[in-house]
Amino acid sequence: MRQAVPYAIQTNVAPASEGRRPSVAARLRQRSFVPPNLIRALRNLTRYRKAQTGERHARPTGCTRSSRDTAIKSDGVTTDIPRASGRPMLDGLVAGTTDPDVLAELAEGKLRPKIPALKQALVGRFDRQHAVIVSAILAHLDFLDGPDRCCSTSIRRLTLTFRLAAQTTST
Numbered sequence: 001m002r003q004a005v006p007y008a009i010q011t012n013v014a015p016a017s018e019g020r021r022p023s024v025a026a027r028l029r030q031r032s033f034v035p036p037n038l039i040r041a042l043r044n045l046t047r048y049r050k051a052q053t054g055e056r057h058a059r060p061t062g063c064t065r066s067s068r069d070t071a072i073k074s075d076g077v078t079t080d081i082p083r084a085s086g087r088p089m090l091d092g093l094v095a096g097t098t099d100p101d102v103l104a105e106l107a108e109g110k111l112r113p114k115i116p117a118l119k120q121a122l123v124g125r126f127d128r129q130h131a132v133i134v135s136a137i138l139a140h141l142d143f144l145d146g147p148d149r150c151c152s153t154s155i156r157r158l159t160l161t162f163r164l165a166a167q168t169t170s171t
Helices: 024-028 037-058 060-069 087-095 100-105 109-121 128-170
Strands: none
Touching: 037 128, 087 100, 087 128, 100 109
């Protein structure tokens, strides 16, 4: 049996007079599709996650600006230092380590082959004020990661229904 599709219709509006273009009120009376609850939930979660991700990707510029003030030129070696591979170096700077050799050895992943260039780039004057700014930015990035993980988990759980339906129809 076919399930009825829900529609929202506004009925308390006077009809448009003949010969005229339909008014906004008349157009509101037209049927409009209202998605099922599952689809609405997925839309809300993905919109929220997209907004959080946008804010998450806008924040690292603060770390880059702060490092420019310190004369540290790490953005010439790595494009995105607050991410996983450069995060230990930032944590080291915040903790008070200023030796470029020690900081460069903290690099992970794809930055490991670039250690000689990192040693040159990490020479600068990173003061306590810079440490406060960078630690605040890193804490905010960690905070923004929480809702993103939560939304992603919820989206995966909600889309499981669709994945199971696709598997049963394809076999």
